[in-house]
Amino acid sequence: MMYFSKGVFVMDYxxxxxxxxxxxKLGRSRSSVYDWLxxxxxxxxxxxxxxxxTKKYKESIFxxxxxxxxxxxxxxxxxxxxALLASEGHDIVVEGETNENAPVLTQLTEAxxxxxxxxxxxxxxxxxxxxxxxxxxxxxxxxxxxxxQTAATNEEKEAEREKRQLxxxxxxxxxxxxxxxxxxxxxxxxxxxxxxK
Numbered sequence: 345m346m347y348f349s350k351g352v353f354v355m356d357y358x359x360x361x362x363x364x365x366x367x368x369k370l371g372r373s374r375s376s377v378y379d380w381l382x383x384x385x386x387x388x389x390x391x392x393x394x395x396x397x398t399k400k401y402k403e404s405i406f407x408x409x410x411x412x413x414x415x416x417x418x419x420x421x422x423x424x425x426x427a428l429l430a431s432e433g434h435d436i437v438v439e440g441e442t443n444e445n446a447p448v449l450t451q452l453t454e455a456x457x458x459x460x461x462x463x464x465x466x467x468x469x470x471x472x473x474x475x476x477x478x479x480x481x482x483x484x485x486x487x488x489x490x491x492x493q494t495a496a497t498n499e500e501k502e503a504e505r506e507k508r509q510l511x512x513x514x515x516x517x518x519x520x521x522x523x524x525x526x527x528x529x530x531x532x533x534x535x536x537x538x539x540x541k
Contacts, residue, residue, distance in 0.1 A: 360393050360400035370409060380412050383422055387429045396461050 363381070367374040381388050381401075391405035408429065415425045 359403055361403070361405070362400060366401055366405065366409065369406070370413065372413070377409070380409060380416075384408075384412060384426065384429065387426075395457065397464075 361369070363378060364374055367377045370377060387408055388401070388405065391402045391408065393400045393402060411429065411432070412425060415428065420428075
């Protein structure tokens, strides 16, 4: 707003708020305020400055949001709240209407801004997916290392068990041979004594 003071034109800038600042001022969660702004956007748009990520809200948004907050607290449905906002004379913006007389460059600029916003959203989602993929790859590498170490440990244990089994088998065979040899020696001694040979 511009006004004339002391022979000079003075520009008066209206204070604007971010979504987070509004949530803090109302003492509500950011997600609740976002839901209200989205659900009742036709009553919110007259109080906005900028678009997309640079969108801010004028001071005049607070009476609208306070009324929405009170009506929500009383449990009124969205249609009732819309009707009440309209009946109280709150400005409304109807979306979806296009001005076909607007210059082609303006329409192209708006289309470009929309595409740019969507591309930025997709890039952000891609970055999130890349981070998730990297975490999963790291987790899979860690799991593969654990499996490899477990397999190596199991192979060592199996080799040790087989070695002990072979040693026991060999001891058993040696013992049986010795017993057999002793029995044959003992048998020769008995017959020798018996027959004198």
